[in-house]
Amino acid sequence: MDLLVFGASGRVGSRLCTYAATDGHRVTAFVREGSSAPDDARVVEGDVTDARTVAETVDDQDAVCSALGPETEAGTSAFTAGTENISDGMETAGVDRLVAVSAAAILQATPGRLRLDMPEFPDQLRSVATAHKTVYERLRDSALDWTLACPAQMPDGAPTNYYRTAVDYLPEDGQSISTGDVATFVYDTAVGDEYRRQRVGLAY
Template sequence: MEIVIFGATGQVGRHLVSQGLLKGYKVRAYGRNVHELPDINKNLQLIKGGVFDEADVYKAIEGVDAVFSVLGGASDGTDKTRSLGMKVISSEMKKAGIKRIIALGGKGVLDAPDGGLLIDQEDYPQEFVPVGREHQKAWEILRDSDLDWTFICSPDIIQADPTGEFITSSNIPPLPDNGRVNAGDLALFMLQEQERNEYIHQRVGISEI
């Protein structure tokens, strides 16, 4: 199994890299600051590049079994890395003939009980709307593609190792929903989903139990 991780040096990306290597995967870690990762595993390939560089993104994607996107950026809406990055990644995946992508977004993209998205509800926290719209655009790019996508809609991310004590649901927040999830558990679930393919063409709600 060979995977590429966009956003490999971020909060969740680092867990994806380490857990992927523990599984024996060949891991391509892509990003501007990948030199920050310890290059001590023969199965780890560090690829320095920007997510807007189509040629570099294509080279990173070519030949892998699955793509993981955990792109980050500023939360005030001025940073378009999540949406424009997804546009480039999905386009280059199509060129390379790669179908499977598992991407990380925000909770606001899940369905609300009375219709619409959570981000569109009056009681949705306004401070999260700008970054939530970026997540929404990234999801819409995947939704409108012919890729085999899964979009993880994360609540608050806690910098903590995996516990395996989390719950997921399709397109809506899970019950119980405690509004938080460990970075390590997000990575664990994303890798499990790559193996199980339970949520193809679906958004996923997730929460620590």
């Protein structure tokens, strides 16, 4: 499989590239600086806000993974614009499969309300969560074959391969999941056949 990873130098993306390359897939790492790219991957230097570069890189891929995410409020516009470019590029190139890391905030708290929309949701997280909601709505309204991995708190750590999943909701009482296990889920889902056009909550 030809697998393209955006955010390949990050905590989840770098592990994802390693897992895919170890299994023999042809991995392309899209990074801002080539020196930050993981080993065993073809490297493309670029900025996700550059629509042309994104579209050229997406072409001829079998699947795309995105570990992009705004770490701060200042990064939300680049995150949403970058994901828009990825989606547009995939639609133009006829590449359907996208698995992306999102946030637990876009999962349901109740059947009619997202976690983001609950009164107790922290104000300091609202702008970042809203950016993830914008991305979710863009994908939901697209023709892409997407999956959104929505982890609880995500400390750095190796995979345990023992974690829980829930469609549309966070697993009950779930508090955290390691970056290694999130990368495992994204990789397994990208090469597998589950959770198509679904949000998936991840936690121990």
